[in-house]
Amino acid sequence: MDQAIRLMRTAEPYLVRAQDIDEEFHGMIPRGIHFVCPYCNRPVIPAAMGLRSPSRLPYAKSPHFKHRRNDEWARQCQLYQSGTSTVLYDSIVPSLLMLLRRVQSRDHADAFRVEFSLRRRRLTFLKNVLSDDDVITVDGERHSLRYLTERRGRTITISHPLGDVESRILIPEKWWKYVGSAENSRGVMLFSDAFGTDGGRYLCKGAALHTGIDYYVVTDRRRGRELESIFDVSKLAGRLIGESKTVVYRVRVSPTSHHRNRVDDWLGTYGYCLSDVDRSAQLVWPPSLRSFGVDEPLFRRSMPIYQFPYRIPGSANADRVDRRSFDLRNSRSIGFVGFDRELNPTYELESSCLFFKPNRHMPWGAVLLGRTFPDDLHPAEIDMPNTFDGSSVMATSEGTSGFTGEDPRLLFGHGADVARRRMRQSPERTGRNGSQGERIARTREGI
Numbered sequence: 001m002d003q004a005i006r007l008m009r010t011a012e013p014y015l016v017r018a019q020d021i022d023e024e025f026h027g028m029i030p031r032g033i034h035f036v037c038p039y040c041n042r043p044v045i046p047a048a049m050g051l052r053s054p055s056r057l058p059y060a061k062s063p064h065f066k067h068r069r070n071d072e073w074a075r076q077c078q079l080y081q082s083g084t085s086t087v088l089y090d091s092i093v094p095s096l097l098m099l100l101r102r103v104q105s106r107d108h109a110d111a112f113r114v115e116f117s118l119r120r121r122r123l124t125f126l127k128n129v130l131s132d133d134d135v136i137t138v139d140g141e142r143h144s145l146r147y148l149t150e151r152r153g154r155t156i157t158i159s160h161p162l163g164d165v166e167s168r169i170l171i172p173e174k175w176w177k178y179v180g181s182a183e184n185s186r187g188v189m190l191f192s193d194a195f196g197t198d199g200g201r202y203l204c205k206g207a208a209l210h211t212g213i214d215y216y217v218v219t220d221r222r223r224g225r226e227l228e229s230i231f232d233v234s235k236l237a238g239r240l241i242g243e244s245k246t247v248v249y250r251v252r253v254s255p256t257s258h259h260r261n262r263v264d265d266w267l268g269t270y271g272y273c274l275s276d277v278d279r280s281a282q283l284v285w286p287p288s289l290r291s292f293g294v295d296e297p298l299f300r301r302s303m304p305i306y307q308f309p310y311r312i313p314g315s316a317n318a319d320r321v322d323r324r325s326f327d328l329r330n331s332r333s334i335g336f337v338g339f340d341r342e343l344n345p346t347y348e349l350e351s352s353c354l355f356f357k358p359n360r361h362m363p364w365g366a367v368l369l370g371r372t373f374p375d376d377l378h379p380a381e382i383d384m385p386n387t388f389d390g391s392s393v394m395a396t397s398e399g400t401s402g403f404t405g406e407d408p409r410l411l412f413g414h415g416a417d418v419a420r421r422r423m424r425q426s427p428e429r430t431g432r433n434g435s436q437g438e439r440i441a442r443t444r445e446g447i
Contacts (some may be wrong), residue, residue, distance in 0.1 A: 001079045003210065004035040004044050004065040010325070013307075014283070022049040022063035035065055040077035042067060062194075094119055096180040098202035099155065100191040100216055100248070103241050107388040110238035112199060112248050114189070114218065115155040116169075118148045118179035126178055137170040149179065161218065162246060188223060188270040191216040193250070197237075205271035211279070218248050230266050232257050255279075260361055276363040281306040284337065301332065304367050306358065308338035322420055326354055331369040 006014045006021075009032060021029065026048015035044050044065040066081070067074035074080050074359055096116045103111040118136075120126065126149050134145040138156055148154050158165065162185050169182040183205065190207070192200035193214040200216055209215060216237065217227060224247045227234040233252040240246040253263050253274065264274040284307045286299035305321060321335040329353065336343050339358060347356040352370030357363070 007034045018052050018063040018065055021046060021292050026050050036305050037077060039079055040074060042071055042074040060078050093176045094180045094202045095183040100199035102198040108241055111241040113157050113239050113241050113249035114161040115157045117155045120149050121178045139168050186270050189218040208273050210275050211253045214250055215274060216248055217251055220245055221247055224249055227251055230262055279362050281358050281365055282309055299381035303333050315420055328369055
């Protein structure tokens with residue numbers, strides 16, 4: 001992933017890019033700086049940072065953050081990547097590596113070209129099995145697969161990239177999962193600004209764009225004129241060489257944009273979306289069970305506090321908590337920090353669960369406001385194995401549970417049972433005397 005939240009004792013949480021961290025520390029990151037994923041809040045590790053040896057330079061990856069391989073919670077994150085040895089990796093057919101590059105010529109200062117290269121998955125295998133007879137065909141011209149995969153950086157320029165490239169770039173299907181396959185553009189191609197003013201890398205369909213970051217849009221002149229009324233920043237960067245009707249725009253969505261919905265709708269038309277990471281309210285209290293190992297029952301009566309998202313990095317927040325109560329009997333309130341006039345919550349209640357939007361420009365969040373676990377809130381049709389005695393539970397959509405083994409309530413966060421499971425003991429089966437806090441204390445002491 002390209003972004004993470006930087007944590008320091010002496011500074012506020014800060015949304016950073018891997019490239020910026022690499023340029024600031026050159027791989028020598030101080031021990032007091034830690035990073036967590038913006039989606040799942042699990043720790044992530046800086047990777048491919050600092051100078052690499054010349055012998056490795058052709059194969060070096062770009063600076064990025066990655067989840068810890070053995071982190072079970074991180075495996076549920078949508079940004080988690082399991083590595084090259086999994087079955088899923090082998091089954092996915094990636095798109096070709098496409099690049100937008102500025103033409104280095106005095107006569108064509110504002111001209112760009114679109115080129116593509118082949119991926120090199122299982123490179124050792126490819127080198128052993130590819131022969132001179134294995135070719136791809138681009139606009140009727142044959143190219144050697146072996147030659148294109150031997151070294152990085154060998155590219156082919158594609159003319160009219162907004163057309164039907166799937167029928168023009170012909171690759172034998174048996175090589176798709178190793179070198180990639182062509183992907184039609186639907187009239188719009190999006191690229192990052194990895195090369196600065198000289199272009200960037202192609203964003204595959206399904207990619208999410210972030211605010212405050214520049215992107216390149218390759219499209220026709222009619223759609224290009226629409227960009228000026230959709231994005232906060234839209235500047236004509238040039239055109240494709242040899243194609244006067246295909247233009248290149250440099251665009252950006254402001255973190256404080258009031259046109260987010262319009263941008264998201266436009267992106268959705270072409271297979272993209274706008275990320276919710278940088279506009280979600282961030283939970284700052286209480287500490288979560290997953291991140292800090294704190295027993296949730298100890299904070300069951302605590303007021304949840306949400307912080308304004310990382311929209312203006314490093315800016316000071318207001319020194320007060322705006323407390324809001326909702327139409328739920330005997331429930332907790334919610335605190336908001338740093339929203340000021342932006343706070344205008346919309347909400348819906350379902351049992352003890354509150355779904356809320358701090359303001360109309362932010363995505364929905366969810367929080368359990370009841371002080372006790374709601375009896376009418378159950379997962380639907382989920383197999384939940386019991387890790388101690390092999391029994392399992394099925395919670396149905398009608399709210400009835402079929403059980404073999406323990407009381408179903410043991411699976412939903414009772415403090416004493418959490419403590420017992422951490423001590424690798426069986427859940428408590430006998431009568432319960434005293435408060436939950438006393439039972440937790442006795443369990444931890446082994447009484």
